[in-house]
Amino acid sequence: MSNLEVAPQETDCTSTPANGTLLIEARTVPLGGVRGITVNRTLPSRQVPTIGAWCFVDHFGPAPADSMVVLPHPHTALQTVTWPLTGSIHHRDSVGSDVIVRPGELNLMTAGHGVSHSEISLVGPDPLRGLQLWLALPDDALNAAPAFEQHTGLPIVETGTLTATVLTGEFAGARSPATTYTPVVGAQLSLRPGTSTIELEPGFEYGLMVLDGPVRVDGRALPDGDLLYLGPGHQGVELSTTTGSRMIMLGGEPFEAELIMWWNFIGRSHQDILRARQEWEDHSVRFGTVAGHGSERIPAPPMPITILKPRRRNKPVRRTDGEDDR
Secondary structure, eight states, X not given: OOOOOSSOOXXXXXOOOSSSEEXXXXXXXXXXXXXXXXXEEEESXXXXXXBTTEEEEEEEEEEOTTOOEEXXXXXXXXXXXXXXXXXOEEEEETTSOEEEEOTTOEEEEEOTTOEEEEEEXXXXXXXXXXXXXXXXXXXXXXXXXXXXXXXXXXXXXXXXXXXXXXXXXXEXXXXXXXXXXXXXXXXXXXXXXXXXXXXXXXXXXEEEEXXXXXXXXXXXXXXXXXXXXXXXXXXXXXXXXXXXXXXXXXXXXXXXXXXXXXXXXXXXXXHHHHHHHHHHHTTXXXXXXXTTSTTOOOOXXXXXXXXXXXXXXXXXXXXXXXXXXX
């Protein structure tokens, strides 16, 4: 999916919270585009630029089933993860993929040096709703060849009063087949009434977001759509609900590389972004072509007048005292 903001700003990738937890409130972002899409965005934020390699979290919908019309657009140095909750999306890309992704199925596209794709939602009985996530690629994968995977049979595991679908990485002994380049985890958690305690990897940081229904995290109510950040050092978390609910969990080892995120590009320097933008505008072979759209594509916005500078992320302090820092 494209970031369709008409005047994208440099993302201020400052330090994460020094310790404990932080509630990241979702902000509404009108993306524009052919029919206009509004999303709730929690990453990146000023306090938390990334959670592991997860660097972009958009929750879109519910919206009319055919409201997403995202024409061909480019990406660099990232992986896109598309997870529909309701409705279906037609994906085409410059690798030659031409697939429809439905709820319970995962689309994973690796940009590497450069890729382009389109996403158009289809008419159907259900409204369109889902998650668009990005994973930043580490330095040794920046020049990887673009690739695409669709996974229609993700592992499902039950623990306590929850059922987890493992999107990426490993959770509760189940491992996703999706290709990733840094230690990460992504899972959809479906909670039945009651309480479950899930184990966490102490070396990871995590984000928890409610999709449906009331949830309490370690006794604290988590508002729908906001993202609860858990810094490194947490070994477990208690989830409880009285009526049943659904949530998303993202995590990973803190991502140390400096990042510049602008429009649909990730780079390490202003020149990386400038070069990618110009090559997209020049119809460079770097981004290939997406079949089925003729000459239609999304043009790149103008570059800002300032120099885009990578911002070093401070290393989060590990939680070691066992106290709740909220």
